[in-house]
């Protein structure tokens with residue numbers, strides 16, 4: 255999110271799966287889940303939606319929401335739906351940027367989530383004139399659906415060609431590839447999920463060196479605290 259809108263930050267990883275999570279969280283109280291944002295003033299802000307709105311306030315020129323009011327309202331609605339719903343997708347398809355499955359059985363409730371996802375995304379494509387991103391230029395709506403795109407790729411979920419094109423667009427995005435490359439440098443032992451038949455996520459296993467878009471030296475303004483996925 256911060257990177258997509260060119261907001262400098264320093265990232266700190268907490269040990270979600272290695273037993274240090276509670277201890278790592280202690281200085282960030284009362285947050286008890288990641289991600290967490292620490293502002294330049296030292297304020298702790300947690301929950302992705304609140305982090306997004308905090309950044310919008312602090313960096314209005316970054317323009318992370320669509321300019322057009324109708325599209326902005328729709329973008330916010332889609333993000334809210336994502337944030338508060340899609341429980342089947344979350345339950346059956348935990349995020350994993352390391353591997354993808356060859357075969358995965360899609361349950362009825364997951365089919366229903368995917369159908370609703372198609373409805374929401376096509377609504378956005380129709381509003382914006384069917385461009386690459388949901389509302390034309392890359393916006394917070396795309397940020398919030400990036401993990402959904404990763405899940406669709408990871409579990410090879412059945413989606414329409416239009417939606418698959420949108421997913422591929424996410425996977426090919428430089429910031430997405432860098433995010434994933436940074437994740438691949440971390441290893442969990444034991445790995446938290448059982449993967450019967452892993453394969454590469456695709457569309458290409460593109461080598462990407464984790465580094466800052468600003469030439470390697472990040473000027474620390476925000477600290478984004480996240481966990482090993």
Ligand SMILES: N[C@@H](CCC(=O)N[C@@H](CS)C(=O)NCC(=O)O)C(=O)O
Pocket residue numbers: 270286287288289300301302303481
């Ligand atoms: N509503 C929260 C959900 C955050 C969330 O589920 N975080 C997970 C990792 S993705 C977490 O911290 N899990 C650890 C735990 O619940 O103990 C948000 O969107 O920020």
